[in-house]
Amino acid sequence: METIIGDVNWESILQTDDYSWGGLEETVSGYYDSSSPDGTQSSSTTSKNIVSERNRRKKLNDRLFALRAVVPNITKMDKASIIKDAIDYIQLLHDQERMIQAEVMELESRKLEPVSFDFSQETGFRFISSERSKKIKIEHHPIEVLELSVSYVGEKTVLISLKCNKKRDTIVKLCEVFESLKLKIVTANISTFSEMLFNTLFIKANEEEIDVLKIQIETAISASNDYPHSPMSM
Amino acid sequence: METIIGDVNWESILQTDDYSWGGLEETVSGYYDSSSPDGTQSSSTTSKNIVSERNRRKKLNDRLFALRAVVPNITKMDKASIIKDAIDYIQLLHDQERMIQAEVMELESRKLEPVSFDFSQETGFRFISSERSKKIKIEHHPIEVLELSVSYVGEKTVLISLKCNKKRDTIVKLCEVFESLKLKIVTANISTFSEMLFNTLFIKANEEEIDVLKIQIETAISASNDYPHSPMSM
DNA sequence: GGGTACACGTGAGGC
């Protein structure tokens, strides 16, 4: 009930507020003139200001009204509540959209590799194998290490600095490599610039570990190169 | 430029407006008392009214501020413009949802049904069905986005800044997400510190792309969350 | 100076 009243109130305001305020505007400006006898900018400027401000308010209320129109679940006609409902609704749409998108990806991905592979052999059925599955076919780009340094910087901290060419999936591969090593990473940084990739890690380790660490990194990288897609490190 | 000023203005207002108005409130009520000597309800009621109204305004501005936060493509910081952008964005989401929904329906009707039906009958093979993805996901840690901003910085360059919790494979997932988006990356940076992950990318894009960019990123991330290991992007 | 956008205090009206 209160909502209806609020709504009607708005409607009426939005209607009567339009431009039929001329008479009252005069009244107001007259009142204002009487209370401010200086009259520096007289009533013309003031009335302009008043009607301008009035239009501004009207526009804002109009927008709010339109916002309320596109949001389905409006509970209270309160100004603040309208905005709040709009926020909630946008977030709800976000969630919905991501779920639907997930469904799309699931549907798209499930019929690509396993299906066309397993079943086409057994049944001879020429599976759709959409264009996307061909794109997915892996062109494997190995990691080309240009520089690798492992140095002890004190405080049980080791600095790993790696520079390599940036190609497709290089970052992913590097992440896999380093995550597979189960290091105690303090802070990690990966930067790319002009086809070059810089990887800097600070890890917790002892000074005497740095040699074996470097070997581990090198072997992990070459293993990644030899076996393009080893099972993801959990 | 004006937008920035407006924004800063709001920020400062929202900060200073909080409850540090006591002194000024006293001043105002005092002024009011001097101008209205009748004192029917004295200054206590009036000051209560003033501070109440002040809080109401603050709440409304706060909501508007929050609304601005969930809408990606804010052009002007104008109050009316914020609401207008929100309206446009909601309608954009509606359209997007429609199209995606159409795609889902198309995929479901055209591909999933006949295939899974035919083959499960013919070969008796227990086909994937949606449980597959859930069974396969071993210890899946979704990406928890804490902050995501996509902003145009001029010169056809867009800055993507993302902050999220660092968990296992978060970096890998993020790389997959961003590589799947096929962006024109100028320079990228991933930093981790104290279980937090900061991802900063400069990409080549036009200003009007930033809203759809943000949506793409969000949907790609949530798709990655919902469908843990989608086929690697090329 | 005109124009715009805002916060402010105030009175009205509904619970």
Added chain:
DNA sequence: TGCCTCACGTGTACC
């Protein structure tokens, strides 16, 4: 009665 929401006119600050 008191609380809450609102529109209004006004002064101010920024182009």
